[in-house]
Amino acid sequence: EAGVAQSPRYKIIEKRQSVAFWCNPISGHATLYWYQQILGQGPKLLIQFQNNGVVDDSQLPKDRFSAERLKGVDSTLKIQPAKLEDSAVYLCASSSPMSKAGVGYNEQFFGPGTRLTVL
Amino acid sequence: GDSVTQMEGPVTLSEEAFLTINCTYTATGYPSLFWYVQYPGEGLQLLLKATKADDKGSNKGFEATYRKETTSFHLEKGSVQVSDSAVYFCALSGPPYSSASKIIFGSGTRLSIRP
Secondary structure (H helix, E strand, O other): OOOOEEEOOEEEEOOOOOEEEEEEOOOOOOEEEEEEEOOOOOOEEEEEEEOOEEEEOOOOOOOOEEEEOOOOOOEEEEEOOOOHHHOEEEEEEEEOOOOOOOOOOOOEEEOOOEEEEEO | OOEEEEOOOOEEEEOOOOEEEOEEEEOOOOOEEEEEEEOOOOOEEEEEEEOOOOOEEEEOOEEEEOEOOOOEOOEEEOOOOHHHOEEEEEEEEOOOOOHHHOEEEOOOEEEEEEO
16 A cells, blocks of 8 residues: 655745745545654644635644645645745645544554754 | 644653653644654554543553643653654644644654663
């Protein structure tokens, strides 16, 4: 079974430029997450999708970040314009469907991440 | 809100030493608890999990027990190897298919094992 795919793996841009990241989750996974991991910290959720709907985007800086999952499969995260403090690894994760909502646990599978450097 | 606090690193041990990385949490309800590991140059991987009080998660010689009374989930290993050198994250999440299903991570503990 293929894992979560992300591209690009690395990106270097100057501040005020735009950048986009792509994620393809594990086939059949309805829930997709984007996390931001700043160096020396744990990942922090930016946005959570259930199929093509947003479940939680409370931590997404909406003045500059946007994300979409139009067909409920792959997803794109965009930053426009980028700031120095956006330098981080952007992780995509997807979780397996459960037969009964609320039962069991939520195992998330992570992609390799995109390392963004803003100069 | 929910949060995870874990032992600050870096932690440096000699091979075959005993390892403990402390983790405590604050949460409403009954979260699932996890330890994730990030090896150098690799992505995050689930190391072990526990979904209810008194559950013990185990994998690759690592263990952690879900202690509701002390809100803790400490990671232990009896004899570490050089290959265990990595960053370890304690984490929690709420029920699947809810806005609480996101994972809340601790800040990570870098572990280095000397041969």
